[in-house]
Amino acid sequence: MKTDVKRINPTRVKLTITVDQSGFKPALDRAYKAVAQQVNIPGFRKGKVPSQVLDQRVGKDAIIAQAINDGLDNFYRDALRENNLRPLDTPQADIKSAPSSTELDKELIVELEVEVEPEFKMPTYKGMTVSVEPVKVAQLDIETELDALRARFGTLKTVERAAKKGDFTTIDLSASMDGKPIDTATDISYEIGSNQLLDGIDEALDTLSAGESTTFRSKLVGGEFAGKEAEVAVTLKAVKERELPELNDEFAQLASEFDTLSELKADLEKRIEKQLARKQVLQARDKIVEELIAQAKIPTSDVAIEREVNAHLEGEGRLQDDAHRKEVTEEAERNFQTRLILDAVVKAEEIKVQDRELIDYLAMMAASYGMDPNEFIKQISNSGQVPAYVSELARRKAVDFLVANAEISDTNGKKVEYQA
Known part of the structure; x- marks a missing residue:
């Protein structure tokens, strides 16, 4: 078999596959075996019918046609593999020449057009220099962490005043549509301003006192009437405020392993610094990939991008939203280029995914x-999606490889250490 490859554009090729008699014979032999298993001919066991008898009973041209039909996929895949082509869609095939019962030695010639991944020159990706924002822990960051810690050790105290944002309340709710009650709930604990219940409830409770009721309109979020607007009545039964412990050494001893508040603050500062350092690494990852994409100038496949965009918009029910289509298209193009860049790194560095890594990754995705x-x-095994997850994990490892092999520093010149 030989294949001629013609580039129609950077992401589309025309393959002319030529299969001579010796290359076609295995496909023809398989077709004879398959037909022999399918037919019932008196005097012969299934699968044991001689080819001459099959020619007479089924027709040699019919068997040749089956050989072409069954063998075409193998010829196509061999052509892709031999020419290092990775398809992006289903090919369009046109048989130009084929053997027949009268011309058995005639070559099988098939022309196929298919979208493929584009060729591009991979930029130098080891030792890239990246600059990120410096880490600076603000006093407000430490105070925010301290407030969160105090809240964990705070106590709730009933107060006799109007409710306000941040208060903890006990409420009863009832919903009705067209004057007919549809749902009720009693003794619900709710923090005003947490946005955990219905739209409009925070405004309804604000300034309300215990024992008072009011109504508001809101879309329901659960049950058979979810998404429909209803009249909601709310009764405030109790208002509680959180009393926070005083910030001192005694609190530090209660809330941590430290003896003094100063030690606790110093530890919080270190933790926040580590969190910000992780953000630096994430920033570096994005910059590295963006720079490689910019240098590589990878052509995108209009066919593949349009298919992905249409599927996305159809899932959202926004096929006619031109502004949103533009946003989704730009994202799809960037994802396409990112995938090719990372796949190139995976191939060049021979990055492998170990079984344990895959199991852990799939467990994380399941969660x-x-x-x-x-x-x-x-589920993903039954649907044949496991290879896609393997590829995705390999790309993640490729990103880690790029960051680990980059020179990362902040804008002040301080080197950023990467820890996997």
């Missing part, structure tokens, strides 16, 4: 979907 890991793995 993000709120699914049992075993059930999640079973």
Whole structure:
């Protein structure tokens, strides 16, 4: 078999596949075996019918046609592999020449057009120099952490005053539509301003006192009437405020392993500094990939991008939203280029995904979907999605490789250490 490859554009090729008699024979032999298993001919066991009898009963041209049909995918995949091509969609095939019962030695010639990943020159990706924002822990950051810690050790105290943002309340709710009650709930604990219940409830409770009621309109978020607007009546039964412990050495001893407040503050500062350092690494990752994309100048496939964008917009029910289409298209193009850059790193550095790494990654993905890991793995295995997750994890490892091999410093010149 030989293949001629013609580039129509950077992401589309025309393949002319030529298969001679010796290359076609294995496909023809497989077709004879398959047909022999399918037909019932008196005097012969299934699968044991001689080819001459099959030619007479089924027709040699029909068997040749089956050989072409069954063998075409293998010829196509061999052509892709031999020419290092990675398809982006299903090819369009046109048979130009084929053997027949009268011309068995005639070459099979097939022309196919298919979208493929573009060729590009990979920029130098080791030792890249990246500048990120410096880490600076503000006093406000430490105070915010201290307030959160105090809140954990705070106590709730009932107060006799109007409710306000930050108060903890006990409330009763009832919803009605067209004057008919549809749902009720009693003794609900709710923090005003937490945005955890219904739209409009924070405004309704603000300035209300215990024992008072009011109504407001809101869209329901659960049950059979979810998404529909209803009249909601709320009764405030109790108002509590959180009393925070005083910031002193005694609190430090209660809330941590430290003896003094100064030690606790110093520890919080170190923790915040580490969090900000992780953000520096994330910033470096983005900058490295963006710089490689800019240098590589990778052409994008209009066919692949349009297919992805349409699927995305259809899922959102926004196929006709031109402004949103533009945003999604730009994101799809960037994702396309990012994938090719990282795949090139995976290939060049021979990055592999170990079984344990894959299991841990799939368990993490299952948790993000709120699914049992075993059930999640079973579902993606049945749907043939495991290779996609392997590729995604390999790309993540490629990003880590790029960052680990980069020279990262902040804008003040301080070197940023990367820890995996």
